Amino acid sequence: MKDLTLDNMTDVVISSIADTEDPRLKEVLSIVIRKIHEAAIEVQITHAEWEGLMNFLLAAGNISDAQRNEFILLSDLTGLTSLVDLIASSSSPDASERSVLGPFYVPNAPMIESGGDLIADNEGDPVVALGRVLSSTGEPIPGAMMEFWQNAANGQYSNVDPTQDDNNLRCRMLSNDDGSYEVSTIRPIAYEVPDDGPGGEYMRATGRHCWRPAHLHVRVHADGYEDLVTEVFNTLDKYIEEDAVFGVRSSLAIPFNREPTPDEQARFSHVASPFHMVDFDFVLQPLG
Ligand SMILES: [Fe+2]
Incomplete structure (x- = not known):
């Protein structure tokens, strides 16, 4: 023995x-x-510390259900999720960087045309997001399936807020023949991730807050390219340097406050003034 x-x-x-x-x-x-x-x-x-860890994990399991996975939140709050994104992005350095999918993605959002509107009756500061979908080799990618989702003026996403329509501030659209896209929406705002479970306990014990800086979630699929799941952040947000889930990359952060040109002012005359422009190109890595 x-x-x-x-x-x-x-x-x-x-x-x-x-x-x-x-x-x-x-x-x-x-x-x-x-x-x-x-x-x-x-x-x-020590035994007490080991028991504390086991109970912490048990609590994470107990508070999880089909809509809420506390283990993913813990992965986010400890940077593991972002490490997975960074590892994936390291093999395609010329493509847009990945960032967390998060718990608020819902598949099969309504299709709208490029140039369409998500504002509807939402309160908030109007913005127009626009840019192109490009290959990392430089060519525009027409017909890329783009999915956008974001929070409303109350900080909530529609899938966890009974006061919003199911698909509020969500859409899918295809990029145009020149790879371009445009969508009018409201400026997303900062929000807190759930703090009523072990994730919140971890944050309080470590002296951190649960805020995420304002961001637009985007998922892009085009045949022949790696899928891109990412976020575009507003550098003007007070939490831009301290995202609770470590999703911010400098390549994904821009100020959401560019003034429209006279041409854009005319082209988006259906958007309530004053509005601002958010310019972002999404770059995809060819497969193989
Ligand atoms: Fe989010």
Whole structure:
């Protein structure tokens, strides 16, 4: 019988999964087990701390349901989600950077034409977002399926706010023949991620707030290209340097306050003045 000790426990556990058939699973498990053991030994974890961790995870499970996944929130708040985005983006450095999908995406939003309007009867500062969908090799991409979603003037997204229509401030549209797109909407505002569960407990214990700077969510799909899930941030937001979920990248942040040109003022005369322009090109990585 082999004695289990602080020195050999990690190797013994990793050798116990030696028959794992899936090589990727075996690699991941081996590294995760080693890192968790290293952390436990480094901090000299106590029984009380271990029990606290188990109860924290249990609470995260208990507050989760079909609409709410507290583990994803914890992943967001600890930067893991953004690490996954950064790793994915590192293989396509000429494409737009990825940023978190978040919990408020809803598939199959209504199709509108490029140039269409999301403002309807929403309160807020009108803006026109416009730009092009481009290949990382420079060519425009016509017919790209773009999905936009954002929060309303009360900070809420329509899928979690019974006071809004289901598809308020959401749409899909196809980019034009020259890759261009335009949509009028309201300027999104900062909002707080849920703080009533273990995610909030983590933030309070670490002296952080739950605010995210204002952003427009965008998802772009075009045949022959990698899908892009990203966010466009307003650099004028007070929380731009301290996003609770670490989604901001400088390449995704612009001031949402460009004055329209006389031509744009005329072209968007159906949008209540004064309105501002938000210019952003989405660059996709060809597959393969
Ligand atoms: Fe969001």
